[in-house]
Amino acid sequence: MEAVRRYEAWLQDPLIDEGTKAELRGLAGNKEEIEDRFFKWLEFGTGGLRGRLGAGSNRMNVYTVRLVTQALANYLKVQGKEGGVAIAHDSRHMSREFTEAAAGVLVANGIKVYVFPDVAPTPLLSFAVRHVRAAAGIVITASHNPPEYNGYKVYNERGNQMLAEEALSISSQMAELGLDSVLADPNPQENLLWNSLGDEVLEAYYQKLLEIAPKVENAENLRILYTPLHGTGGRYVPDILQQAGFSQVAAVPEQLEPDGNFPTVSFPNPEDPEAFKLAFAQAGQTPCDLIIATDPDADRMGVAVPQKGKWVLLNGNQVGVLLADFLLARLAPGQAARSVVVKTIVTTDMVQSVAAKYGAEVRETLTGFKYIGTLMDELPAENREFVFGFEESYGYLAGTAVRDKDAVLASLLIAQVAAFYQAQGLTLADRLEELFAEHGWYLQDLVSFTFATSLEAERSRQFISRLEKQPIASIGEERVVEVLNYGSSLRLDLRTQEERAIRLPKEGVLQWITEAGSKVTLRPSGTEPKMKLYLEVRAENRQEAERRLLKIKEAFDELVRSGLEA
Amino acid sequence: MKEIVPDKQGMVLVTLFVVGNTLVFALGGRAGPDIWLAFLVAIAVTAPFILIFARLTSLMHGKTFADGVEMLFGKWPSRAVALLYTGYAWRLGCLVVSHVTHFIQAVSLPTTPQTVMSLAFGVLVIWIVKGGIEVLARFSSVMSRVVLTVLFSAFALLINRVDLGQFLPVMYNGFGPVMEGALQLLDFPFMETVLLFWIFDGFKKKDSAYRVFVPGFLVGALILLIMDCTSLAVLGADRYGIFYFPIYTSIARIDVSTFLTRLEAIVAVTFAVGSFVKIAVCLLAASKTLAYALGFDDYRFLVTPLVLGTIPGSRWFIATSMEIEASATKTISASTFLYQLVFPISFWILAEIRMYLRKGNKAGKQTDV
Incomplete structure (x- = not known):
């Protein structure tokens, strides 16, 4: 009943555009669909909003984006958080439109925005929030969901995904609002509060990544095949690999350009072996030593390595252990004793044994990188240093420049590990076997x-x-x-x-x-x-x-x- | 039985009513860097009205305000006027409940329903309003020491963050924004003091009204002037205008050698105390005017339903933080113009005429209205 009432209200609402109304009129008589689209507003949680694209209060559209952005604006104005909001988006359908809708609400509320002019990875947004000292960040992305989905993730001023308490504050603001209470500037780009984030941020980001992962020998000999799975990584991962000295980087051409339809994969998810199908085919024709895939917002990374003439996918735990071992082994003497590796409670305990070998400590958090990011901020007070964090679901982070899982950095790091061991005549699979033999x-x-x-x-x-x-x-x-x-x-x-x-x-x-x-x-x-x-x-x-x-x-x-x- | 409040306690009650729920809002924000000018203009405009109200009360010495109005207008018109003030007072009470519960929810208790907070306030308000003006004035007198100590400590700790350059250049955008800011201040909170005239049963002396209202108002206005100007000088005019609770935000920046932090929580308590006093005044005014309008001798049995009515009422009038900000920063509206200016001035003019006529009739033997 509530759904029908809300459906009728949208049809009558002068704030709703004619295109949306036409889509809604097409639902007339379809009770199930109306119920599904209108039985509630999309719910805002620590992961932000996520839902199917389309007209309706329970769908991702410019109206739900504006509503949640008004709630975010209210939250920032209540809390007195200054510095503006950085906004990035991935390659999905409507991502740019949602970016501009969110920016329009923020500038109408007198809040400065820093907007990436093109698709940008989620970790770059996390970096940008800290770099421009913004009060918050927004990423328009549904990560690795199917093409008909989109989402809205919010970051706090530390570049961390919103914690439960912060998300609650925003959702309670959102619960108060209606479409008519949203302030929106239809032309935010003409507003003085609009700022485009240029190459300066990107250069600073690359610089930080190269500091975290200094060059290794043999980089020029490693043959890498990379696929962004039609997402945002297509420019950034090859860029950073080139800058780190990896000169033999090829890409899967069919999957290089951002495309919200993700036409060559059923799921743009690097956990799914099917996502590597084209890469495997290309590797069969043009030999390579390592295949890297990143998800649409380039925060998660999948890796395939050759083993006995076949391509083998490493799981998130295995990649995490390889990276932890590599990073801990490179620490200066004495540094390991104050170093901390952070993992979630469902991530492999093998890293405990690896860290113990180097004298480093492992700490656990609940599932979700927001907890890892929060712990990162607490360690300096204990004279501890965050070295590496990971979770089994293909998320990795080293260093403190970013506060979310970073597939751009992880791609660089895994390439370095591969190059390092290649120089010793080992593949990543060989090195993993060595670690198994050593640690169980x-x-x-x-x-x-x-x-x-x-x-x-x-x-x-x-x-x-x-x-x-x-x-x-x-x-x-x-x-x-x-x-x-x-x-x-x-x-x-x-x-x-x-x-x-x-x-x-x-x-x-x-x-x-x-x-x-x-x-x-x-x-x-x-x-x-x-x-x-x-x-x-x-x-x-x-x-x-x-x-x-x-x-x-x-x-x-x-x-x-x-x-x-x- | 008439309740007579000592002048000093009455003055403190007026001060807390003025400071009340206004403490955390961006008062006079439309004036931007000229906020101090807006305050001065608003104080200069309000002060004569306060004098007029005091004069009116003085003319009605020995009678309640309602009785005085009845003498001016007659029984039924005065009851109708009182009924209008019941609505005005009750609505203002609802708005203050909404302000304080929204504020608490927004800054510290996001999951606690506002209804629960409204109910908690409501129970206390029922208790104090039933206690009467004497209890309320004594409570204000005691709590004012806490409120003033906290506010001036916070002000002192903010001094090193104050940037006086934020007030320059003076009147860069002309006098228009100053006037807009002044009008905001007139509507909320300065002219709301008109409600106070309905709650006092009388004063000890004929000139007590001057001693209660004039310094009470001026001290309250001065506190707001200091706190708002300090807040603007700490945050800058842009942020002062954007943030919903700029004083709260600026106090959150106090950080003395890392051990004296999070003082905003204490300031939030003073806001809650001020709001409580203001809600109590509004509901006391609503109860008294309604009792008079309906012809009852005692108002106390009306308190509970009126207070409980503010719980849904606070949601009817204001549903979002944005509406709170809008209600706190709007300039004077036609309806408030009626209650805050038209009625009181009409009362005063009629009272003076009646006084003049009586003077004539009794050949110079001055009496009250």
């Missing part, structure tokens, strides 16, 4: 459970509630020794029944540690009827690790199935 075989798997019906979703909640109350004693053949309940911030040792506090913000995640060192993490989605299961085992050899991983997976599959039926 860590294998991971990720299982997603989606609950199609509300009954299933309710049963899943009950199942998780039971797991919280009744700790699992064993998973398959492995005895559980510790249970970490991040929702209640308690870590229970089942051997001693001793409870300790977890010093992280509360989040509904459960984790089990087995006697053999395996780790299983159950993370329900906060917004969708889904849960993810992160599995990791450690063994002395690959065969043993694979066997145990399979056992744990089967055991937990059975546990979930019976749990949902109960």
Whole structure:
């Protein structure tokens, strides 16, 4: 009923343009579609807004973008945050229009804007916020979602994605607003508060990246094939590689230009092996040593390496461990002792062993780079230095110039690692095997459970509630020794029944540690009827690790199935 | 029974009413760097009216304001006027509730519903308004020491951040912005003092009204002048005009050797106290005028429904932070012109005429209205 009322209101609203009204009139009689488009306003969270493009309050369009930008403007004006807002966008449909819509609202509110004239990676925006001392940043992107999606991410003045408290302030402002309360300048580019971000920012960014990753020998001999998957990385990644001395960089031509249709991939996601299909084909014709892919907003990176005549995709944990090992090995004597590597609770523990070898410390945060970015800012007060942060979902960051995962920097770093070991006659896969041999075989798997019906979703909640109350004693053949309940911030040792506090913000995640060192993490989605299961085992050899991983997976599959039926 | 408030307590009540919920807003922002001129103009324009109101109260010495108005207009017209002031006072109370709950939610409690905060304020307001003007004046007297200490400490700590160059050049854009700023100040909060005349039952002496209203208003106006000008000199005119709560923002910048920080939280408390006093005055005025308009001797049984009505009322009149800013920075409107100027001046002129006629009738033997 509310949806229909809102639909009718949009049709009558003089603020809504005729094109949008025509699209809405086409929905007449289609109750399901009207309900879906209008049953609520897109919700603003720490990840900003994300949704399908189209007319409606539950869709990404200039009206929802203006509304959330007015909420952001109100938040900045309430908090007295000055310095303006930096805005970047990716190559998706409507991204530029949304950029201008957001800028129009900000300048109408008397807030200065710094706008990238062309598509720009998310990490560059994070850098720019700090560089121009802006009060906030906006990136118009839906990351690796399909073409029909777009999104709106907000960064704080530290270049970090908004934390929960900041996001709450904006969403509470947004809840008060209606379309008629939005101030908007239809021609923001003519406003004196509009500033274009030129090459000066880009040069400063490149300079910082080259300081973080100084040149390595053999760079000129490494043959790299790169694909931006039609996203924003097409200019920036080849640029930085060239500047770092990598002279043999080829690109997948069909995927080089920004294109919001992402026509050559089903998902522009470097985690998806299908995204590498064209790159593999090109590598077959023109040999290369390394394939790098970045997602549309160039914050996440995928890597493929040759191994025994085949291309093998490294997962996010493996790339993270390679980069951590490389960066820690290059630290000056004495520097490692105050160095910190940051990972999330679902990211591999192998990096603990790697860091220990160099005398560095590993700290954990909840899932999400906003937590890593926040921790980065806290370390100097403890006389600690952030060296590297990563998460299993293909996000990596070194140094402190940026506060979000940076695929431009990660591409440069992984190329350096590859060049360094190539000079020693090793591929990245070889080096990874060396690390496994040294630190043990860590294998991971990720299982997603989606609950199609509300009954299933309710049963899943009950199942998780039971797991919280009744700790699992064993998973398959492995005895559980510790249970970490991040929702209640308690870590229970089942051997001693001793409870300790977890010093992280509360989040509904459960984790089990087995006697053999395996780790299983159950993370329900906060917004969708889904849960993810992160599995990791450690063994002395690959065969043993694979066997145990399979056992744990089967055991937990059975546990979930019976749990949902109960 | 009439409640008589000591002059000093009455004066403090007037001061806190003027400072009230205005402390964190960009008052007179339209004047830009000439804000101090706007303040001086607004004070100069308001002061004669305060004198007029004081004179009016003095002429009505021994009677409540409502009784005095009844003598001027007769029973039914005066009741109608009182009813209009009930609406004005209640609406102003709603606006202040909205201001303070929006402010608290925006700066510190984003997840707490405004209704919960309104209810918390409401319970306290019911208690104090039922206690009467004596309790309210005593409360103001005690709290004023806290409010003034905090404000002047904050002002002192901001001194080293003040850039007097922000006030230059003087009147670069002419006198227009100064007038706009002055009109903003007249509407909110200076001329709102008209409500105070409805809440006092009487004063000890005939000239007490002068001692209560004139210094009370001037001290309140001076506090606002100092705090707003300091804030503008710290932030700059552009930011002063853009930020919703510029005094709060400028105080957030106090950082004395890193150990004396986050003072804005304390200033927020003074804002809450000032707002509480103003809400209480509004609701006391609304209750008293309504009781008079309906012919009741006691107003207290009307307090609870009127106060509880401000909870939804605060959402009707203002829904967003933008509307709060607009309500705090608008220039004088036709409806407020009626309550703040037309009625009071009419009362005064009629009272003077009546006084003149009585003088004539009694051959120079002066009496009150």
